[in-house]
Amino acid sequence: MNLIRLVYYSQRNPSLSLELRDLIASCHRNNTPNNITGILHYNGTYFQQVLEGGRAEVSSTYHRIAKDPRHINVILISCSDVRERIFPTWSMGLHEGMDDKTKRVFLRYFSNAEVNPETVNVDSLLDVLQDLSAELS
Numbered sequence: 714m715n716l717i718r719l720v721y722y723s724q725r726n727p728s729l730s731l732e733l734r735d736l737i738a739s740c741h742r743n744n745t746p747n748n749i750t751g752i753l754h755y756n757g758t759y760f761q762q763v764l765e766g767g768r769a770e771v772s773s774t775y776h777r778i779a780k781d782p783r784h785i786n787v788i789l790i791s792c793s794d795v796r797e798r799i800f801p802t803w804s805m806g807l808h809e810g811m812d813d814k815t816k817r818v819f820l821r822y823f824s825n826a827e828v829n830p831e832t833v834n835v836d837s838l839l840d841v842l843q844d845l846s847a848e849l850s
């Protein structure tokens with residue numbers, strides 16, 4: 714079975730309340746039985762998420778997520794076959810916030826800490842997310 718990696722970017726819906734604990738609980742509940750792993754970075758306004766797993770499982774999960782009213786302006790950055798997972802450990806690791814340490818990680822790979830989803834280099838974004846995932850216990 715082919716393994717794919719999907720990366721997207723979205724914006725929190727400011728009109729709806731967001732309880733990250735509930736959101737992550739549903740990630741664990743649904744991703745674990747589907748062998749989906751990944752990371753979700755939330756900086757207070759924007760989400761960047763990586764989903765890794767089988768084609769069918771990642772597709773149906775992404776379509777469900779894209780319809781979720783808790784976020785808007787969902788932009789698919791990349792979706793491709795991969796040989797192995799970068800984020801094998803978490804059914805969905807959550808990295809939250811944009812403190813100075815996190816900014817420095819973005820600045821290691823980008824000229825500024827603001828990611829433009831229209832132009833972002835996906836490999837650099839994955840480098841950032843991999844570095845951030847190293848901070849998760």
Ligand code: FAD
Pocket residue numbers: 723729730731732735736739740741742743744753760762774777778779780781782783784805
């Ligand atoms: P529940 O979690 O019980 O939700 C039932 C319904 O209520 C869903 O339609 C949900 O969208 C809606 N809902 C729940 N809370 C709220 C709220 N506060 N405001 C408005 N509507 C609400 N799901 C995964 O399975 N895997 C993921 O990796 C994943 N990542 C996500 C990342 C982001 C940024 C967001 C916003 C959502 C993500 N989700 C993920 C959640 C996904 O969109 C679905 O809500 C979830 O998969 C449905 O899970 P459930 O069937 O257990 O229903």
